[in-house]
Amino acid sequence: MKLMNVLATTIAIGLFTGSAAMADGYKTCTKMDKASWKPASDAEAKAKAAGYEVRQSKVEGTCYEVYGVKDGKTFELFYSPEDLSLKHTKAK
Amino acid sequence: MREADPGSRNPPSGRRADHHANSVLVWDLPLRVWHWALAGMVLIAWVTPNVYDGLHQFAGYAVIGLLAFRLVWGFFGTRHSRFEKVGLKLRAAPTYLRNLRRGDTGRYLGLNPAGAALLVAMLALLAISTVTGAMQVTVRFFGVWWIEDSHAYASHAIIVLAGLHVLGTLVMSRLQRENLVRAMVTGWKQVPGTVRAAPRARSVEADRVPLQPQADELPQPQREQQTRGEPSVVPNIASTSAARPRTGPVGVRD
Numbered sequence: 058m059k060l061m062n063v064l065a066t067t068i069a070i071g072l073f074t075g076s077a078a079m080a081d082g083y084k085t086c087t088k089m090d091k092a093s094w095k096p097a098s099d100a101e102a103k104a105k106a107a108g109y110e111v112r113q114s115k116v117e118g119t120c121y122e123v124y125g126v127k128d129g130k131t132f133e134l135f136y137s138p139e140d141l142s143l144k145h146t147k148a149k
Numbered sequence: 150m151r152e153a154d155p156g157s158r159n160p161p162s163g164r165r166a167d168h169h170a171n172s173v174l175v176w177d178l179p180l181r182v183w184h185w186a187l188a189g190m191v192l193i194a195w196v197t198p199n200v201y202d203g204l205h206q207f208a209g210y211a212v213i214g215l216l217a218f219r220l221v222w223g224f225f226g227t228r229h230s231r232f233e234k235v236g237l238k239l240r241a242a243p244t245y246l247r248n249l250r251r252g253d254t255g256r257y258l259g260l261n262p263a264g265a266a267l268l269v270a271m272l273a274l275l276a277i278s279t280v281t282g283a284m285q286v287t288v289r290f291f292g293v294w295w296i297e298d299s300h301a302y303a304s305h306a307i308i309v310l311a312g313l314h315v316l317g318t319l320v321m322s323r324l325q326r327e328n329l330v331r332a333m334v335t336g337w338k339q340v341p342g343t344v345r346a347a348p349r350a351r352s353v354e355a356d357r358v359p360l361q362p363q364a365d366e367l368p369q370p371q372r373e374q375q376t377r378g379e380p381s382v383v384p385n386i387a388s389t390s391a392a393r394p395r396t397g398p399v400g401v402r403d
Contacts, residue, residue: 060334071192082199112292124292131291149202149286 083147084118087139094138097121103141104134120144175258176336177227179218184333187215188311191275195308209282216275229259238265254324256341263317271310278303 087094100121101111109125109132116122116138123134135145176184194208223232238260245255245262255261260268281300284290322329325341332338 061328061331064330064334071189113294126288126291129288131286131288149291 082117083135083145084120086118086120086135086137086144088119089139091138095141097138099141100134100136100138103136103143109134171340172337173258173340174336175229175338176333177230178336179222180226180230181333181336183215183219183222187212187275190215191307191311194304198304206282206286209279212275213279213283216272216279219272234259235265235269238262239269242266252324254321256325258338258341261321267310267314267317271307271314274303274307274310278307 097114097116100123101114104111104114104123104125109123109127112124112126114121114123117135119138121136121138123136125132125134131149133147133149134143135147136142137144190208190211194205194212197205197208222230225231239262242262242265248255249263257264278300281296281303284293284296285300290296318329327339329338
């Protein structure tokens with residue numbers, strides 16, 4: 058049964074550290090109420106103006122996440138729905 | 150479904166003397182390494198998306214490699230690693246699942262039909278998840294919604310199936326009184342019917358010697374033989390179905 062204990066412990070540790078690491082990606086951009094957010098299309102327009110080819114955008118937490126391609130590189134751009142300021146850029 | 154299997158890399162009957170008596174090597178070493186490596190990689194991939202992209206991608210590529218190995222091993226591995234009976238078991242799966250509700254677990258050395266169905270679904274979903282995942286990091290398919298959605302749904306389904314797999318293994322371990330997790334570590338499994346039947350089988354063996362079967366107990370043809378006065382072998386009482394000791398792997402499916 059020693060073997061099983063080692064195995065169970067390993068899995069338990071894996072799950073524990075795993076769930077701790079689960080704490081997701083970039084998610085917080087504003088505290089503003091969702092009803093008064095600026096439209097997502099504005100965020101896309103801003104990315105386009107910055108030279109990105111926009112693939113899609115979606116709400117991630119309290120951010121607009123825009124998928125953009127620039128110079129053959131892929132990026133995720135996080136805009137605040139409050140003032141459309143660029144909060145975070147993640148090269149993928 | 151036991152048949153001669155010259156291609157098998159298992160020792161002829163797969164048995165060893167000492168503590169492996171009545172045990173048989175079912176899961177070969179490469180399959181076991183594959184299983185636990187896959188479990189580890191899926192676990193890593195599960196907890197790393199969006200946060201540890203590098204690790205997540207590494208796990209994904211590792212799973213692609215593992216899938217490629219499994220495909221090869223499905224044709225060149227030992228008996229229980231091969232895919233040859235998976236189709237048969239898939240067709241048996243609905244009936245098997247129905248019977249399972251009545252507690253009939255069947256006796257399988259390798260995968261039972263539910264396990265085979267899960268294997269097929271798991272391999273398909275892993276392929277979908279890893280391929281769409283790899284596509285997402287190309288400029289061509291980056292941010293394409295259906296790629297992203299397929300990746301997410303397939304990946305979530307994998308976790309659900311993995312949970313089912315763990316649950317099924319634990320329940321089956323209880324029902325069949327065999328530690329199946331351990332079997333996937335050591336590779337050895339009990340030959341079904343040997344564990345609990347052994348004491349009873351021995352008592353039948355002991356009874357057999359002094360027992361002379363009565364003529365009216367004999368099957369019809371043998372009785373005729375005797376009445377004709379021909380020299381006849383004393384029929385082995387154990388060979389009649391009612392008294393057959395469940396010693397060997399009678400009715401073992403694999």
